[in-house]
Amino acid sequence: MKTLFDLSGRLCWLLAIAARLLIGALVLLVVADVAVRNSGLRPLAWAVNTSEFFLLYITFLSMPWLVRKKGHVFVEFLRIALPRQAKQVLSRVVYVACMVLCLYIGWVALNSMLLAIERGTYEMRTFDIPKWVVFAPMVLAFGLSALEWLRYALGYDDFYDRDLLEVGGH
Numbered sequence: 001m002k003t004l005f006d007l008s009g010r011l012c013w014l015l016a017i018a019a020r021l022l023i024g025a026l027v028l029l030v031v032a033d034v035a036v037r038n039s040g041l042r043p044l045a046w047a048v049n050t051s052e053f054f055l056l057y058i059t060f061l062s063m064p065w066l067v068r069k070k071g072h073v074f075v076e077f078l079r080i081a082l083p084r085q086a087k088q089v090l091s092r093v094v095y096v097a098c099m100v101l102c103l104y105i106g107w108v109a110l111n112s113m114l115l116a117i118e119r120g121t122y123e124m125r126t127f128d129i130p131k132w133v134v135f136a137p138m139v140l141a142f143g144l145s146a147l148e149w150l151r152y153a154l155g156y157d158d159f160y161d162r163d164l165l166e167v168g169g170h
Contacts, residue, residue, distance in 0.1 A: 106142030
């Protein structure tokens with residue numbers, strides 16, 4: 001299992017790098033579009049749609065890395081009040097719930113992607129793009145995120161180990 005989690009970690013990291021590159025490309029695209037518009041030239045008709053797809057990909061490509069690096073926001077008030085043993089149980093429940101949720105949403109995205117492939121549907125905007133391309137990053141992100149939550153559930157890491165100060169002495 002450790003090898004699988006190590007490989008998934010590398011893949012999460014590569015996807016996060018891809019998201020960073022897309023953020024850079026998005027900045028350049030927006031600057032170029034604004035510059036063209038302010039120069040009185042014809043606006044880049046494809047810029048808005050490209051930006052939308054970049055935002056979609058940035059969101060989902062970075063999601064598993066955020067789970068791995070404990071970058072998601074969480075509410076701590078209940079855990080703080082619990083004794084250590086109860087915190088561990090609650091943590092496992094949260095990990096399993098997150099994993100199940102990721103698997104469910106990933107399954108829905110996978111079915112949507114497969115249906116789009118089967119039907120050959122396209123997302124039609126300024127430029128046409130196969131609709132499965134919209135669902136692909138979702139399937140990948142939710143699948144890898146589920147694997148990361150499994151890693152936490154099996155005790156390979158603890159999402160909450162960033163606690164620097166335990167309140168209440170528990």
